[in-house]
Amino acid sequence: MSWFISTQIPGSGHDPQLEGRTFVFAAFVALLIVVSAPVFSTVLPPLVDYPNHLARMHLLAEGGNQFYAVHWAPLPNLAADILVPPLTHLIGLDLAGKLFLVLTFALMAGGAVWLNRAATGSWRAWPLLVFLLLYDRILLWGFINYLFGLGVALCGLAIWLVLDDRPGWRVPVSSLAALVCFVSHIEAFGIYALALAGIESSALLKRWRARRYRDAAWQLGLAAIQFILPAILFLFFQPHGTGGPVNYGNVFRKVDLLFSVFDNYNRPFDVACFAVFILLLIVPAVTGRLRLAPRLGVALAVLFAAYLALPSQMMTGSGIDRRLPVALFLLLIAASAPRLSRRAAWWIGSIAGAMFFARMAVIEAVWRKADQVYAADIAVIDTLPQGAMLAVAYPPRDINAGAIPELHVATLAAARREAFVPTVFTYATQQPLALRSPYDALAAATSPSMIWNGFVGHHTSAHDASAHVLKDYDFVVFVDRAPFTVPTDRRLETRAATPTFQLLAINHDCR
Numbered sequence: 293m294s295w296f297i298s299t300q301i302p303g304s305g306h307d308p309q310l311e312g313r314t315f316v317f318a319a320f321v322a323l324l325i326v327v328s329a330p331v332f333s334t335v336l337p338p339l340v341d342y343p344n345h346l347a348r349m350h351l352l353a354e355g356g357n358q359f360y361a362v363h364w365a366p367l368p369n370l371a372a373d374i375l376v377p378p379l380t381h382l383i384g385l386d387l388a389g390k391l392f393l394v395l396t397f398a399l400m401a402g403g404a405v406w407l408n409r410a411a412t413g414s415w416r417a418w419p420l421l422v423f424l425l426l427y428d429r430i431l432l433w434g435f436i437n438y439l440f441g442l443g444v445a446l447c448g449l450a451i452w453l454v455l456d457d458r459p460g461w462r463v464p465v466s467s468l469a470a471l472v473c474f475v476s477h478i479e480a481f482g483i484y485a486l487a488l489a490g491i492e493s494s495a496l497l498k499r500w501r502a503r504r505y506r507d508a509a510w511q512l513g514l515a516a517i518q519f520i521l522p523a524i525l526f527l528f529f530q531p532h533g534t535g536g537p538v539n540y541g542n543v544f545r546k547v548d549l550l551f552s553v554f555d556n557y558n559r560p561f562d563v564a565c566f567a568v569f570i571l572l573l574i575v576p577a578v579t580g581r582l583r584l585a586p587r588l589g590v591a592l593a594v595l596f597a598a599y600l601a602l603p604s605q606m607m608t609g610s611g612i613d614r615r616l617p618v619a620l621f622l623l624l625i626a627a628s629a630p631r632l633s634r635r636a637a638w639w640i641g642s643i644a645g646a647m648f649f650a651r652m653a654v655i656e657a658v659w660r661k662a663d664q665v666y667a668a669d670i671a672v673i674d675t676l677p678q679g680a681m682l683a684v685a686y687p688p689r690d691i692n693a694g695a696i697p698e699l700h701v702a703t704l705a706a707a708r709r710e711a712f713v714p715t716v717f718t719y720a721t722q723q724p725l726a727l728r729s730p731y732d733a734l735a736a737a738t739s740p741s742m743i744w745n746g747f748v749g750h751h752t753s754a755h756d757a758s759a760h761v762l763k764d765y766d767f768v769v770f771v772d773r774a775p776f777t778v779p780t781d782r783r784l785e786t787r788a789a790t791p792t793f794q795l796l797a798i799n800h801d802c803r
Contacts, residue, residue: 312415320405323423326649327401328394330656334663335386335670336701337393340693341434344700344717345372346389348725350707351716353377353385358679359712359731364724366525368478371440373724385707396436397426399443400622407446407626410453411585414629417641421625424569424648427655428618429552432693435615441480442619444473446626448484449591452491459514467518474522479612481522483619486598488515490591531720539605541613546600550617556651557658557695565647572640573624581631588627595620662696665792669701672788672795673708676767680711683761683768685743694773698793702769714738737761743768747778759783762798770794 331337336346352373356362372392379388401422408419431439448469455462474481492515499508554566576582584592599616606612632640676682684702691699705711714735718725727735738761745751746758748770762768767787770778775791778784784796 316405316415316417316420319417319420320401323420323648324394324398324401326652327397327423327426330652330659331390331393333656334659334666336662336666336704337390338659338662338666338696339432339434339436340697340699341717342389342436342700344703344715345434345436346385347703347706347713347716348373348723349376349380349389350385351725353380356725356728357710359728360706360716360718361726361728362724363531363726365531366475366529367531367722367724368474368476368481368522368526369437369722370724371437371444371476373437374475392440393436396440396443399440399447400426401443403443403446403450404622404626406450407453407588407623408629410450411588411627412629416629418628418630419625421569421572421644422622424565424644424651425553425618425621427556427651429555429693430611430615430618432556433611435611438477438480438615439618441473441476442483442622444469444476445480445484445487445619446622448473449487449491452488453587463514463517467521470518471521474525478526479609479615482598483595483616485519486594487588487591487623490594491587493590493594494587537605538603541604545604546613549614550620552614553618553621557654561650561654565651568643568647572644573628576630576632576636576640581636582628583631584624584627585629588623592620592623592627595623658695665696665698665790666701668790669698669793670704670708672769672790672793673702673705675788675795676705676709676711678710680705680709680767681765682711682713683738683743683765684713684715684740685747685758685768685770686740687744687749687772688741690771690773696773698771698773701793702771715740734761734764738765744770744772747781747784748776750779763800765798768796768798770796 336343349372351357351360352362353376372389375395376385376388376392379391382388383391401420404422405419409415448466451469452462452466455465470481470484473484492511496508496511499505499511551563551566554562554569556562573582595616599613599620602613602616604611604613630637630640682702682705686699690697700715703713703716706713706716712731714731716725717723718727718732718735720726726732742754743758743762746755762783768784770776771793773792776794778786778794778796783799785799786794787797788795
């Protein structure tokens, strides 16, 4: 545990940097294996949007079908869309998706470790604390492109610092990193840009105050070059979108959202872990034994200000401000360097290690339980005929990241049975997948909550509207978090079902 202190070991007779790098790398690989284990414990990782992403990956790999068309564009949300489809031809869709998740973990944790090394000058075990943050609420929502892009952003910041005295390499390499970050996800790119502005602001202000305007302009120009191509792509090559509202949540919610980095499956346990984690940061800080690298400290302040200012929803993006806490904590750990006694380092390492394995045990248990649920759901999906028209019905309360979400499982029918499913993500500004005509109009008219309210909620007007829409479908899946019953209706005939996932055929002979 002494590696929490520093890698400098006077009189050891060994190269401390080499020893530190070897230890951190070995520990990194071991921890990555542990955090990856749950991913392979279930046929389908229980992340809300993940099944929908898998359906899209299949359609992209196949070049679309009679229902869906592929329209590639330089969208700032393409991390999985670029990497997963080619892999599906080699290793299959399920494994390709899981390897993308593991790569995301590696980028997030590896980027933090590398950034800490670039900012502090030493290899430390301290930034390995980020492994505690990988299973956060944003992952459970299935925002995988954003998390991948966040890992790229951390690596890009590390590259910027490492190449500080090599401008000949710094500009082209950082430009490539910025482009990859932009293509991965727009908010991750925004985080990268804001953090870089914070890193450069102190030196820029110093030169400006010294009236070294030419040097300040040169510094600003070198930093800005990498954003030229992303700016061109964003301003001139984005598909036209329908836009959307800008909504702000309760300002006091910003405090609660910080807990989302630990908010998983057991609220009392997660709250206790979050409190311990905060103490591991606060106690060394108030005793003067935890310092922030000055340039990254400014970057952290800039990101926190952005977190306070950002809305919860903007255009077609949701959870805008909710995505920032994981970035803030990753950057905080990457920016900090403790100077602890061996005893203090041993205690911090032991507590963090015990908490890590306890949390992973809870996650593993939930994901193994999810395996049983999803295996049964997939068996229901596999009873569909090829090319079926499948509507989906669920209550609005299902749009939430719970223990075993089934909200988007039905979209796997698009991958497994080449079915039409109206809830597959086809936002023009977010995905390179579009609905062909006339299925685009049909999808727009098909409301999952309307169908649920019409048949399960006993709403007469919703029932009549749903019956009109369902005449163009062959089947409908009803799904909810809790067991439910679809009332008897002469238009519907149960074909296969679990307590929370029920497939019904639509009787078109009924008038």
